[in-house]
Amino acid sequence: MSSNLAQNQAHQYWIVPLTTLDVYSLNRLFWQECEEWLRVLQWDYSEPSQMIKEVIAAGQLPGFALLADNEVIGYSCYICEEHKILIGDLYVAEEHREAEAEAALAKALVEDILRQPRVKRIESQNISFGSQVMREVFRAYSFSEYERYFMICSLPGREEPLRGPFALRVNGRELVIRRWRADDFETAADIIHLSYVNQVDSQMNDQYMTRSGCKEFLTSLISFTGCGSFLPEHSWVVEDKNNQELYAVIITTVVSDRTAHFPQISVRPDWQGKGLGKELLRIAMNDLCRRGFKAVSLAVSAENTNAVRLYNRCGFRIAHQFPAFVRVL
Ligand SMILES: CC(C)(COP(=O)(O)OP(=O)(O)OC[C@H]1O[C@@H](n2cnc3c(N)ncnc32)[C@H](O)[C@@H]1OP(=O)(O)O)[C@@H](O)C(=O)NCCC(=O)NCCS
Structure with missing residues (x-):
């Protein structure tokens, strides 16, 4: 034909x-x-x-x-x-x-x-x-149409590797920002699920709507290369020092020789707006530039204005703008 x-x-x-x-x-x-x-x-x-x-x-x-x-x-x-x-x-x-x-x-x-x-x-x-x-x-x-930004931040070179974990005190609780471990998977999927309730991204991607969908989504980030190759050693979580609960996660992948990508940044709703996202980004970016990465990218929905503002303040700039489409039949 x-x-x-x-x-x-x-x-x-x-x-x-x-x-x-x-x-x-x-x-x-x-x-x-x-x-x-x-x-x-x-x-x-x-x-x-x-x-x-x-x-x-x-x-x-x-x-x-x-x-x-x-x-x-x-x-x-x-x-x-x-x-x-x-x-x-x-x-x-x-x-x-x-x-x-x-x-x-x-x-x-x-x-x-x-x-x-x-x-x-x-x-x-x-x-x-x-x-x-x-x-x-x-x-x-x-189709419904959603505007998306692909943002890139150049990273300055640094010599000393960053070790961690890092201590943080928020709302009277002692928190630790530490590197990803394989056993963080289940809780990270929960955080992602909760953080996207009523968010524009869950209208675009129905995996965000259910816990099982978030597990599938996280499995694909970790196991496949569609969003870059997973870098567990450069992914981070925020953990409560006293009860080891996780409140936030940033997943890092590598997408080219010296460029990394954050396919997921997620903070549990009851911990949003308290500086965890900013701190996770700061540490993850600092870590990447000390390991020789020259840039890091991410994609964000234009409607997610809190996130766009945060990324702008962290040095990300829009490199490309594209639409996402959804039609429910
Ligand atoms: C977007 C997100 C990762 C930001 O993390 P956060 O811990 O809530 O953000 P922070 O508290 O570090 O805020 C940093 C800045 O962003 C803004 N901000 C981000 N989220 C905010 C919120 N929910 N409430 C108030 N301010 C917020 C603030 O202006 C703050 O500015 P400041 O530097 O003047 O303090 C988090 O809100 C989240 O998980 N959202 C749902 C999932 C999501 O959208 N992920 C990103 C997809 S690309």
């Missing part, structure tokens, strides 16, 4: 299912995508990119390729999880970001997803580089 979808003065665009494509024809496009991730986000996307290519080669990834003049200039894909569909990627090479091309690819993707049986929810949280046209297509299909 293929369809001639759009034409402008310069190009004729074709959309074909990924399963019909010779995977080698994607090489240039995937290289361009990796180059853009590295340039804009300081993120080495080559490992996830290679994995996507392997799944396409195995004929197991639903989605489409966009062709112009016999060259693959864009692609999209999605993953089905029971009643939920996650949009995995929707990318058009920078030099080909024209309205017709982007709209054709986005429409083909959304219409195909909507044809799938038993779908109750569609989420798109991936970092995307599309233009306004992509947003208009999702709006036309009644």
